[in-house]
Amino acid sequence: MKLKAPETVFSSAGFCPGCGHGLATRLIGEVSEELGIQEKMLAVVDVACCSFNIDYWRYDTIMAAHGRDIPTAVGVKHIRPANPVFAYLGDGAAYSIGMAETVHAALRNDNICVFVVRTSTSAASPMRRSSRGIPTPAACASASAASDEILPTT
Numbered sequence: 001m002k003l004k005a006p007e008t009v010f011s012s013a014g015f016c017p018g019c020g021h022g023l024a025t026r027l028i029g030e031v032s033e034e035l036g037i038q039e040k041m042l043a044v045v046d047v048a049c050c051s052f053n054i055d056y057w058r059y060d061t062i063m064a065a066h067g068r069d070i071p072t073a074v075g076v077k078h079i080r081p082a083n084p085v086f087a088y089l090g091d092g093a094a095y096s097i098g099m100a101e102t103v104h105a106a107l108r109n110d111n112i113c114v115f116v117v118r119t120s121t122s123a124a125s126p127m128r129r130s131s132r133g134i135p136t137p138a139a140c141a142s143a144s145a146a147s148d149e150i151l152p153t154t
Helices: 021-035 048-056 069-079 091-097 099-108
Strands: 042-045 060-063 085-090 113-117
Touching: 021 048, 021 085, 021 113, 042 048, 042 069, 048 060, 048 085, 069 085, 069 091, 069 099, 069 113, 085 091, 091 099, 091 113
Parallel strands: 042 060, 042 085, 085 113
Antiparallel strands: none
């Protein structure tokens, strides 16, 4: 069996070892092709590591302010109601800085898809702990990555 990258993912991701962004990027590409919606897909991505997908996906993509991906995606959906729209963000953007937006979009039952990648890091701020309490090493490798030094979670 020969594995082939989806057509919508046109570059190899350079994400940190142990991070889920590379897998999520590929799965979104595979599913959009399988459903035949890749031509109409509109993506809203967060800053930091999520923004790398601007260079990896062949979708029309908008970068939103940190934690504001969901309301931006809702606005895009109101402008383009026939297009599938999704927000792609990390757990810090969804559950820390963007928690109010996450909850209110869910309460309104907005017709968008939201992908939250649980990285447990704040890669944009080295050594900063995420809302889940796992530290971000300065090299941006997650705590699950192979490393000589794993920082204590205290």
